[in-house]
Amino acid sequence: MKPGPGSVSVIGMGYVGLCTSAAFASKGIKTVGIDIDEKRIEQIRQGRAPLYEPQLDSMLKKAVKKRLLTATNDISQAAYTSSTFLTVGTPSRKDGSIDLTSIERAAEELGTALSEKQSYHLVIVKSTVIPGTTNRIVNPILAKSSSKTIGTNLGLCANPEFLKEGTAINDTLHPDKIVIGANDKKSANTLKQLYMRFYGKNLPTVILTSPETAELVKYASNAFLATKVSFINTIANIAQSIPGVDVNQIVEAIGRDPRIGPLFLKAGPGYGGSCFHKDLQAIINFSENLGYSPLLLRATEGTNEQQAEKVVELVEKLTGPLEQKRIAVLGLAFKKDTDDIREAASLRVINLLMKKKGPIIVAYDPLAVPNARRLLTESVEFAQDERSALKGADCCIVMTEWNQFKKLRAKDYLALMRTPNLVDARRLYDPKEYESLNFAGVGIGPQE
Ligand code: UGA
Numbered sequence: 115m116k117p118g119p120g121s122v123s124v125i126g127m128g129y130v131g132l133c134t135s136a137a138f139a140s141k142g143i144k145t146v147g148i149d150i151d152e153k154r155i156e157q158i159r160q161g162r163a164p165l166y167e168p169q170l171d172s173m174l175k176k177a178v179k180k181r182l183l184t185a186t187n188d189i190s191q192a193a194y195t196s197s198t199f200l201t202v203g204t205p206s207r208k209d210g211s212i213d214l215t216s217i218e219r220a221a222e223e224l225g226t227a228l229s230e231k232q233s234y235h236l237v238i239v240k241s242t243v244i245p246g247t248t249n250r251i252v253n254p255i256l257a258k259s260s261s262k263t264i265g266t267n268l269g270l271c272a273n274p275e276f277l278k279e280g281t282a283i284n285d286t287l288h289p290d291k292i293v294i295g296a297n298d299k300k301s302a303n304t305l306k307q308l309y310m311r312f313y314g315k316n317l318p319t320v321i322l323t324s325p326e327t328a329e330l331v332k333y334a335s336n337a338f339l340a341t342k343v344s345f346i347n348t349i350a351n352i353a354q355s356i357p358g359v360d361v362n363q364i365v366e367a368i369g370r371d372p373r374i375g376p377l378f379l380k381a382g383p384g385y386g387g388s389c390f391h392k393d394l395q396a397i398i399n400f401s402e403n404l405g406y407s408p409l410l411l412r413a414t415e416g417t418n419e420q421q422a423e424k425v426v427e428l429v430e431k432l433t434g435p436l437e438q439k440r441i442a443v444l445g446l447a448f449k450k451d452t453d454d455i456r457e458a459a460s461l462r463v464i465n466l467l468m469k470k471k472g473p474i475i476v477a478y479d480p481l482a483v484p485n486a487r488r489l490l491t492e493s494v495e496f497a498q499d500e501r502s503a504l505k506g507a508d509c510c511i512v513m514t515e516w517n518q519f520k521k522l523r524a525k526d527y528l529a530l531m532r533t534p535n536l537v538d539a540r541r542l543y544d545p546k547e548y549e550s551l552n553f554a555g556v557g558i559g560p561q562e
Contacts, residue, residue: 115395116194117144117146117184117191117194117195118144118195118458119196119233120135120144120196120311121143121144121146121194121195121196122135122143122144122145122146122196122197122199122308123146123147123148123191123192123195123197123198123199124145124146124147124198124199124201125148125149125189125192125198125199125202125220125224125377126149126200126201126202126203126216126220126241127147127149127151127154127158127164127185127201128153128165128201128203129165129167129276129277129282129336129388130201130240131147131149131201131202131240131273131277132147132158132163132164132165132167132170132174132352133167133170133277133282133283133286134199134201134275134286135177135183136170136173136174136177137173137283137286137287137312138171138179138184138312139173139177139183139265140176140177140182141312142182143182143311143312144182144195145177145182145183145184145195146183146185146186146192146194146195146225147183147185147186148185148186148187148188148191148192148551149185149187150187151187154420155185155186155187158174158183159178159184159185159200159484160178161175161176161177161178161179163173164177165462166277166452166454166481167280167282167283167452168280168281168283168451169283169284169450170186170198170282170283175282176463176561183275183368183559187212189220189223189224190226190227190557191226191227191490192227192228193230193231193235196234196235196236196306197225197231197235197236197237197238197308197365198235198236198237198238199238199240199273200220200224200238200239200240200241200252201236201240201241201275201368201509202216202217202220202241202434203216203241204216204217204241204243205392206392206396206459207332207393209228209399210395210396210398210399211244211395211399211400212242212243212244212392212396213353213394214247214251214307215430217239217243217247217251217252218251218252218255219236221251221252221255221256221259222255222256222258222259223255223259224256224259224260225255225256225258225259225260225262226259226260228256228260228268229259229260229261229262229277229423230417232267233267234267234268234269234300234304234391235267235268235269236268236269236270236271236304236305236308237252237268237271238270238272238273238305239252239270239271239272239273239305239325240273240275241286242274242332242333242389242393242396243272243329243331244329244333244396244397244400245326245327245330245400246329246331246450247272247329248270248271248272248295248325248326248328248329249297252270253270256268256270261448263466264297264302265297265298265300265444266424266473266499268303269296269298269300269301269304269305270296270297270325271294271295271296271301271302271305271325272295272325272326272328272329273292273295273305274293274331274332274335275290275330275332276289276290276291276335276337279387279388279449279451279454280449280451280452281451283394283415285291285489288316288318288544289318289338290318290319291319291320291321291327292317292319292320293319293320293321293323293331293332294306294320294321294328294348295323295324295325295326295327295329296322297323297324297325300476302322304323306320310347311499314543316433323382324407329397332393333393333396333397335460336389336390336393336394337393337394337397337411337414337555339378339390339409340385340394340414340415340418341411341414342378342379343378343379343380343382343385343390343418343419344384344385344413344414344415344417344421345379345382346361346379346380346381347381347382347417347421347424347528347556347557348360348417349364349381349416349557350381350557351421351424351557353557353558353559354424354556354557354559355559355560355561356556356559357559357560357561358559358561359558359559361381361555361556361557361558362381362387362434362541365379365380365381365432372558380540380541381516381556381557382421382423382459382540382541382556383421383422383425383459383460383462383463383513383539383540384417384418384419384420384421384459384462385448385457385459386448386449386455386456386458386459386460386461387448387449387456387458388454388456388457390418390457391415391418391457392457394411394414394415394416397411398411398415419462421459422459422462422463422466423466424471425459425463425511425513425537425539426466426467427558428537428539428554428555428556429441429467429511429535429537431554432509432535432536432552432554433508433509433533433535435471436467436470436471436472436473437471437472437473438473439470439472439473439474439475439506439508439509440473440474440476440479440506440507440509440532441467441474441475441476441507441510441511442456442477442497442502442503442504442507442511442518442531443464443474443475443476443477443478443503443510443511443513444477444478444479444500444504444511444512444514445460445462445478445479445512445513445514445515445516445519445540446461446477446478446479446482446483446485446486446513446514447460447479447481447482447514447516448514449514449515450514450515450516450517451516452481453479453481453482453484453485454482454485455482455485455486458482458513458514459475459513459539460479460486460513460514461486461489462491463511463513463539464477464494468493468494474495475493475494476495476496476497476507477490477494477495477496477497477503478496478497478498478499478502479516480505480516480518482493482514483496490532500518500522501526501530504522504526504527504530504531505531506530506531507530507531507532507533507534508531508532508533508535509533509535509536509537510527510531510535510536510537511537512536512537512538512539512542512543513539513540514540515540515542520543523547524547524548524549524551527551528550528551533552534551535551535552535554535561536548536551536552536553536554537554537555538553538554538555538556539555539556540556541555541556541557543555545558550551
């Protein structure tokens with residue numbers, strides 16, 4: 115069955131592509147998911163999400179059952195839809211710049227597929243790409259392989275995505291804005307109309323820009339958020355040396371100033387995930403190639419790297435020399451509600467601990483252990499649950515803010531651990547309730 119006019123295709127079934135596809139289908143818009151990974155396509159066809167994301171599985175199941183979402187590895191199927199989103203990955207290269215191989219290949223194959231098409235087709239670059247990619251790379255590749263002139267019967271837009279892992283579906287259904295970067299009115303209007311169909315009267319503010327501005331909006335957004343995290347971690351590190359000071363109270367106070375706001379100011383072990391580090395490195399590299407060195411963004415990254423050392427310092431302060439000490443690491447995922455460990459602070463902390471003389475590391479995460487096993491050496495033990503991880507431990511570090519870890523009380527730590535040293539790198543607990551333990555938290559000054 116051909117999807118027909120008004121339908122959508124999405125090339126690249128990663129986080130963004132899958133969530134976008136499931137969301138379009140959930141609004142009754144026929145969607146074709148396209149990926150070169152046959153195994154992934156098969157899973158989607160069976161209505162199973164190939165990655166963990168709350169709500170995604172049930173949404174996919176419904177969409178596939180209603181035949182609103184189909185999946186294929188045949189890119190030529192995109193020609194039977196009206197618009198195609200490019201959501202392929204743009205991984206980092208060694209120098210921090212992004213590898214555009216997948217987007218170039220997708221653009222070329224899509225152009226070829228569209229070459230015989232008579233009616234208008236819109237191509238939307240949703241992957242995170244450095245400014246200029248849509249106009250200078252995707253545009254000429256598409257134009258050549260389709261033998262069409264972009265802006266006539268083939269439209270092109272840049273349309274960055276702002277969803278967060280763990281809340282991706284909700285973020286897709288309720289974004290705070292939509293940014294459309296286009297060179298011509300028809301491309302911009304066609305995409306806006308598609309979003310009007312999607313959101314109905316709840317259409318968020320649509321900001322129309324050039325493709326380059328849209329591309330830079332994405333980097334500005336992630337760079338700002340990462341900078342907020344590094345900023346508050348800097349304040350936390352200062353607070354940590356002042357008796358009686360708690361960074362969380364500082365945030366409670368400064369967050370009330372509307373010019374500052376309370377969000378993304380949670381001090382912790384440093385940011386992780388597939389986006390912040392990668393995007394910061396890409397925009398730093400891009401900017402330096404333009405002849406401008408963005409010092410602030412370098413400091414954001416440097417502060418983040420250093421934050422893992424701060425966590426290890428807290429461990430050593432409580433525990434002393436780590437030789438033969440059993441260290442329980444609760445949480446490996448880069449944040450709760452995901453199995454993703456890419457760039458996770460837990461990995462930086464574990465790697466630092468392993469460089470020390472002789473600690474025994476036992477780690478637990480509700481979802482991320484299979485992914486962690488692939489990355490960490492055999493010298494890390496994995497526990498079945500949080501309680502087994504704590505058994506006989508000399509120190510526990512809470513690295514991810516999983517809800518189930520919040521349920522552990524001081525008495526549980528006291529009963530299970532050999533020495534109840536607790537480093538709360540996520541500030542999960544109220545220090546007052548844990549006074550019976552040797553407790554240290556990021557951004558809490560020494561108690562007098
Ligand atoms: C991030 C952005 O928040 C999204 O808007 C963006 O679309 C996405 O990158 C992307 O470019 O695809 P994500 O990486 O899923 O989303 O995760 P975040 O919720 O932003 O968290 C990133 C890291 O910062 C996590 O390790 C988190 O624990 C940490 N963080 C966040 C803090 O340490 N403190 C905070 O206050 C907030």
